[in-house]
Amino acid sequence: MYNIFLSGLAVSDQAQTVASQTSALRQAAQSAAAARTDVSEMRDQVERLAMLTQAMWELVAERLHLTETDLEQKAQEVDLRDGKADGKMSSHPLRCPQCGRVSNSRHKKCLYCGLLFEGSVFG
Numbered sequence: 001m002y003n004i005f006l007s008g009l010a011v012s013d014q015a016q017t018v019a020s021q022t023s024a025l026r027q028a029a030q031s032a033a034a035a036r037t038d039v040s041e042m043r044d045q046v047e048r049l050a051m052l053t054q055a056m057w058e059l060v061a062e063r064l065h066l067t068e069t070d071l072e073q074k075a076q077e078v079d080l081r082d083g084k085a086d087g088k089m090s091s092h093p094l095r096c097p098q099c100g101r102v103s104n105s106r107h108k109k110c111l112y113c114g115l116l117f118e119g120s121v122f123g
């Protein structure tokens, strides 16, 4: 009789564990679905931005008689502003060696005094 009582308690514990695991799985599935939706929305936004960038580039290239080489050179210059040729525009606070105020490394020159940021300033 006592053994039957104990095995009943064990079954009850197992049922609680299964219920708790089922709940955790349900939450994980909901999180995964939300993440898929976020990724899908971001992909749509990136595709729209890429299309708008292409349209802007073609408009500017036509109006100003620019070439793909001009675009590539400018892209390399912008890429190197953070000191790394990695295809990304990471940014960091940058203290101007001339006026001492802080600008963002994405900018080509100091927002306050106009000093051009280049070379070792990013090192």
Ligand SMILES: [Zn+2]
Residues within 6 Å of the ligand: 096, 097, 098, 099, 100, 101, 110, 111, 112, 113, 114, 115
């Ligand atoms: Zn400055």
